[in-house]
Amino acid sequence: MSLSVPDLNFRVIAPALIVALTALIVLLAELVTPAPRKRWLGVLGLIGLLIAAGATVGLWGAPASAFGGMVVADNFGLFLTLVILLGAALSILLALDFVRAHRVDQGEYYVLVLFAVVGMILMATATDLIVIFLALELLSLPLYILAAFKRADARSLEAGLKYFLLGAFSSAFFLYGIAFIFGGTGTTNLMKIADALAKNPRNDLLLVGAGLLLVGFAFKVALVPFHWWTPDVYDGAPTAVTAFMSVGVKAAAFGAFFRAFLVALPAFAFDWRIVLAALAVLTMTLGNVAALLQSNVKRMLAYSSIAHAGYILIALVAMGASGLSSALFYLLAYTLTNLGAFGAVIALSDGERERLEIRDWGGAARQYPFIAAMFAIFMLSLAGFPPLAGFTGKFLIFSAAVETGWAWLAVIGVLNSLVSAYFYLRPIVQMYMSEPVPGWDRIRVAPLVALALVLALIGVIALGLYPTPAIVMATGGFLR
Amino acid sequence: MPVDYLPILVMIAIVTAFAVIALTLSAMTGPRRPNPTKLSPYESGMPPFGSARRRFSIKYYLTAVLFILFDIEIIFFYPWAVLFRDLGWFGLSAMGTFMLVLLIGYVYVWRKGGFEWD
Amino acid sequence: MDFFDNIFTNIYAWLAFWLHELLMGWNLPKDVESALVSAIMIILVIIVIILWMVLMVLILIWLERKNAARIQDRVGPNRVGPWGLLQPVADTIKMLIKEDILPENADRFVHTIAPMIVMMPPVLMFAVIPWGKGMVPVDLNIGVLWIIAVASIGTIGVFLGGYGSNNKYSLLGGMRAVAQMVSYEIPQVLTIVPIVLMVGSMSLVKINEAQSGWFGMQWFVFAFPVGTIAFVVYYLSALAEVGRTPFDIPEGESEIVAGYMTEYSGMKWALFYLAEYFNFFIVCVIGATLFLGGWNGPILPGYVWLVAKTYALVLLGMWIRMTWPRFRVDQLMNFAWKVLVPIALVNIVLAGVALPIFKMIGF
Numbered sequence: 001m002s003l004s005v006p007d008l009n010f011r012v013i014a015p016a017l018i019v020a021l022t023a024l025i026v027l028l029a030e031l032v033t034p035a036p037r038k039r040w041l042g043v044l045g046l047i048g049l050l051i052a053a054g055a056t057v058g059l060w061g062a063p064a065s066a067f068g069g070m071v072v073a074d075n076f077g078l079f080l081t082l083v084i085l086l087g088a089a090l091s092i093l094l095a096l097d098f099v100r101a102h103r104v105d106q107g108e109y110y111v112l113v114l115f116a117v118v119g120m121i122l123m124a125t126a127t128d129l130i131v132i133f134l135a136l137e138l139l140s141l142p143l144y145i146l147a148a149f150k151r152a153d154a155r156s157l158e159a160g161l162k163y164f165l166l167g168a169f170s171s172a173f174f175l176y177g178i179a180f181i182f183g184g185t186g187t188t189n190l191m192k193i194a195d196a197l198a199k200n201p202r203n204d205l206l207l208v209g210a211g212l213l214l215v216g217f218a219f220k221v222a223l224v225p226f227h228w229w230t231p232d233v234y235d236g237a238p239t240a241v242t243a244f245m246s247v248g249v250k251a252a253a254f255g256a257f258f259r260a261f262l263v264a265l266p267a268f269a270f271d272w273r274i275v276l277a278a279l280a281v282l283t284m285t286l287g288n289v290a291a292l293l294q295s296n297v298k299r300m301l302a303y304s305s306i307a308h309a310g311y312i313l314i315a316l317v318a319m320g321a322s323g324l325s326s327a328l329f330y331l332l333a334y335t336l337t338n339l340g341a342f343g344a345v346i347a348l349s350d351g352e353r354e355r356l357e358i359r360d361w362g363g364a365a366r367q368y369p370f371i372a373a374m375f376a377i378f379m380l381s382l383a384g385f386p387p388l389a390g391f392t393g394k395f396l397i398f399s400a401a402v403e404t405g406w407a408w409l410a411v412i413g414v415l416n417s418l419v420s421a422y423f424y425l426r427p428i429v430q431m432y433m434s435e436p437v438p439g440w441d442r443i444r445v446a447p448l449v450a451l452a453l454v455l456a457l458i459g460v461i462a463l464g465l466y467p468t469p470a471i472v473m474a475t476g477g478f479l480r
Numbered sequence: 481m482p483v484d485y486l487p488i489l490v491m492i493a494i495v496t497a498f499a500v501i502a503l504t505l506s507a508m509t510g511p512r513r514p515n516p517t518k519l520s521p522y523e524s525g526m527p528p529f530g531s532a533r534r535r536f537s538i539k540y541y542l543t544a545v546l547f548i549l550f551d552i553e554i555i556f557f558y559p560w561a562v563l564f565r566d567l568g569w570f571g572l573s574a575m576g577t578f579m580l581v582l583l584i585g586y587v588y589v590w591r592k593g594g595f596e597w598d
Numbered sequence: 599m600d601f602f603d604n605i606f607t608n609i610y611a612w613l614a615f616w617l618h619e620l621l622m623g624w625n626l627p628k629d630v631e632s633a634l635v636s637a638i639m640i641i642l643v644i645i646v647i648i649l650w651m652v653l654m655v656l657i658l659i660w661l662e663r664k665n666a667a668r669i670q671d672r673v674g675p676n677r678v679g680p681w682g683l684l685q686p687v688a689d690t691i692k693m694l695i696k697e698d699i700l701p702e703n704a705d706r707f708v709h710t711i712a713p714m715i716v717m718m719p720p721v722l723m724f725a726v727i728p729w730g731k732g733m734v735p736v737d738l739n740i741g742v743l744w745i746i747a748v749a750s751i752g753t754i755g756v757f758l759g760g761y762g763s764n765n766k767y768s769l770l771g772g773m774r775a776v777a778q779m780v781s782y783e784i785p786q787v788l789t790i791v792p793i794v795l796m797v798g799s800m801s802l803v804k805i806n807e808a809q810s811g812w813f814g815m816q817w818f819v820f821a822f823p824v825g826t827i828a829f830v831v832y833y834l835s836a837l838a839e840v841g842r843t844p845f846d847i848p849e850g851e852s853e854i855v856a857g858y859m860t861e862y863s864g865m866k867w868a869l870f871y872l873a874e875y876f877n878f879f880i881v882c883v884i885g886a887t888l889f890l891g892g893w894n895g896p897i898l899p900g901y902v903w904l905v906a907k908t909y910a911l912v913l914l915g916m917w918i919r920m921t922w923p924r925f926r927v928d929q930l931m932n933f934a935w936k937v938l939v940p941i942a943l944v945n946i947v948l949a950g951v952a953l954p955i956f957k958m959i960g961f
Contacts (some may be wrong), residue, residue, distance in 0.1 A: 513697065531744060551787065561792075597928035
């Protein structure tokens with residue numbers, strides 16, 4: 001008996017492999033690094049992420065699949081890989097000083113971030129439900145630990161535990177959905193599911209499976225009936241972790257979400273488009289309305305991230321090439337903007353004391369004009385003011401919706417954006433028009449955090465003023 | 481073949497029956513003269529205090545987690561060992577990589593004091 | 599010699615034939631009849647196996663007591679039967695008519711079911727052992743895996759016993775027992791991998807066949823260095839797995855009374871006690887099967903060889919028990935995780951790399 005070895009095209013998963021290797025190296029280096037030099041491990045991780053980004057660019061434009069069609073490197077996946085690597089790199093820049101200020105200066109932080117990145121990359125490039133599930137677990141488990149990384153802080157522990165319990169719950173839904181889909185079609189490969197569906201369009205098992213799959217994805221990207229964990233976890237987790245979590249998980253989970261529904265289930269599009277449209281409306285509206293009521297910046301940003309998930313969902317409802325590229329562009333813009341916003345919170349915190357309440361931001365513009373200005377720009381971009389990245393992203397998504405006949409959805413999206421402007425403007429008003437709050441006047445802004453903020457700012461403005469290259473990159477589409 | 485396991489099923493039934501019969505016989509033949517002292521939990525002759533179902537050290541939890549990790553990883557060796565000849569150098573290199581990753585985790589746990597029992 | 603070698607298989611075949619003849623008279627449909635015959639034969643074989651097992655363990659208990667006595671310069675049991683041979687039987691009857699005490703606030707269900715669960719795995723392992731040529735009650739193609747999987751069930755019973763007794767010593771003993779058993783399961787499972795690797799099958803029958811010939815020189819224990827190391831690691835971790843001195847931390851009487859068995863009496867205690875000896879016996883049988891060639895051997899019938907090898911291992915274990923002091927808990931855990939596990943891992947690498955190289959140079 002001889003066994004045939006499947007086509008192991010290791011080149012295709014090179015970005016994930018490089019990040020995983022970096023994680024292992026950092027893990028071993030952690031053992032021999034003395035306590036004051038732990039930040040060099042973060043630098044090591046950054047170098048690994050850069051090399052992985054280089055490998056991703058090297059794969060660009062030549063779609064290929066590997067491991068018997070379980071993983072692909074198409075432009076859709078590679079674009080998301082770049083977004084994830086960018087988000088991870090910026091969040092490590094934010095964390096280098098943050099972990100020291102919060103006295104959790106351990107090399108494991110970077111290891112966990114890197115492992116989560118491996119999971120995210122695989123999730124964005126996987127074309128098999130089992131691999132998607134494995135990647136989902138690989139990205140979730142480190143994040144559960146990261147959310148509870150500040151061990152001495154009860155709120156951080158609560159966040160970690162809450163995230164873990166609900167995440168495990170949603171994973172079960174997801175896996176159950178995969179089981180149903182496998183039962184209905186006899187395969188877990190997305191393309192083969194589509195083929196099986198084309199032959200036999202009435203498939204009740206598959207319908208149940210798709211529903212459960214939707215619930216699993218909805219948990220991960222925080223769509224409305226399944227969003228309850230988001231504010232508590234985003235609020236309780238260390239801010240640098242929240243920043244990473246809010247962008248990385250969204251990019252990866254939406255990547256798999258889009259791929260699963262657009263590649264495997266287009267035959268059911270008539271059914272799920274309506275469901276997803278309803279979810280999008282609910283998500284946007286509830287996210288924005290709840291954000292209006294928050295007095296805590298991190299909770300506000302959490303609800304805002306829920307609302308943004310709703311906007312991205314519009315792109316999925318729109319389907320087609322324009323929907324896909326607009327979603328990718330939006331994820332890129334959202335990654336830069338959101339990391340910038342959380343970065344500003346980190347930049348203006350005093351050791352372990354953070355400006356969590358909006359009233360703490362009073363008069364910040366007078367004390368730290370540059371950081372305040374950047375924070376204001378990120379807020380405006382989240383709200384969707386031209387000429388910033390957020391505006392371009394929203395414009396692309398809404399026009400994709402209008403193109404494909406979902407104008408009413410676009411209208412609701414625009415109305416929601418108007419509502420959201422109110423709460424995004426509140427901290428800006430506070431910063432520029434209130435008296436300084438006493439006790440916040442001797443803060444040393446860490447240079448690396450400032451660097452991350454400037455990088456994000458350049459990205460946000462560049463994407464707003466000259467979005468064409470990014471849009472062109474985002475139109476690569478799937479390898480089917 | 482599922483039918484190969486039929487004798488096992490019979491065996492489970494017979495062993496359970498054996499245990500149940502032994503316990504029932506003992507219950508029937510043995511005396512039953514309880515008194516409070518006899519029924520109180522044994523604590524070296526002192527009157528028992530507090531509940532026995534208390535929290536125990538985190539060390540046991542750590543050991544259990546390590547066991548689960550290693551046991552699951554180790555089970556992957558078996559299919560490879562069975563097909564060792566067919567897989568050849570490809571299998572050997574793949575398993576070597578697997579072993580390397582396992583060893584990195586092992587070294588990490590060792591250096592972090594995960595195996596210390598104090 | 600063939601006559602003795604095949605005596606049990608012949609009896610089996612003759613019984614099956616006789617049953618067949620008997621049922622002929624009933625004029626049953628063909629398939630019903632053959633199913634009935636095989637069902638009856640299965641039950642018969644299993645009853646024989648269980649009886650065989652009980653017999654072996656009674657001898658084992660007697661042997662242990664006699665041995666301990668000799669090593670400590672005593673006489674040992676000598677009143678019941680010739681040389682005290684019937685002592686274990688007398689003990690069993692005594693246990694049967696003792697009072698069964700359920701301590702207050704104990705969990706009745708858990709307390710009762712624990713000894714039953716502990717008893718189950720060794721019996722299930724007995725079923726897959728090839729006792730002689732063609733004498734394997736259940737020939738599973740995943741024999742080794744089955745043994746590993748079933749062996750770990752006992753841990754649950756031990757923990758339930760410790761937890762259900764409402765006694766601090768019991769809980770402590772139960773926790774220690776679980777920690778020890780799971781720790782030593784790792785090297786034990788690891789160290790069997792090279793054997794599976796050399797044979798290319800997980801079936802115990804195949805493993806046995808691979809060790810035949812050359813008057814014992816094909817036994818895996820002589821496959822230096824891989825097999826020898828594997829055997830030593832297996833034997834040490836097996837002793838610890840079944841919790842015998844010097845690895846009997848879970849029931850170290852000078853520390854925690856009797857560990858998880860503290861609150862057990864009467865037949866329930868006897869079941870725990872029996873299970874302990876069942877376990878000891880079965881790990882020795884498995885050791886003999888995997889490393890000492892199983893029933894392979896010259897002149898004498900196969901089953902005699904297997905029993906002889908098993909008792910050799912048993913006696914070695916008794917010798918160790920009588921002459922070694924108990925380990926401390928930390929020494930015990932360190933020994934498993936820091937000594938046996940790395941040795942076993944290196945051994946797998948050795949086996950994986952050495953075998954292809956041997957094949958290349960035509961060894």
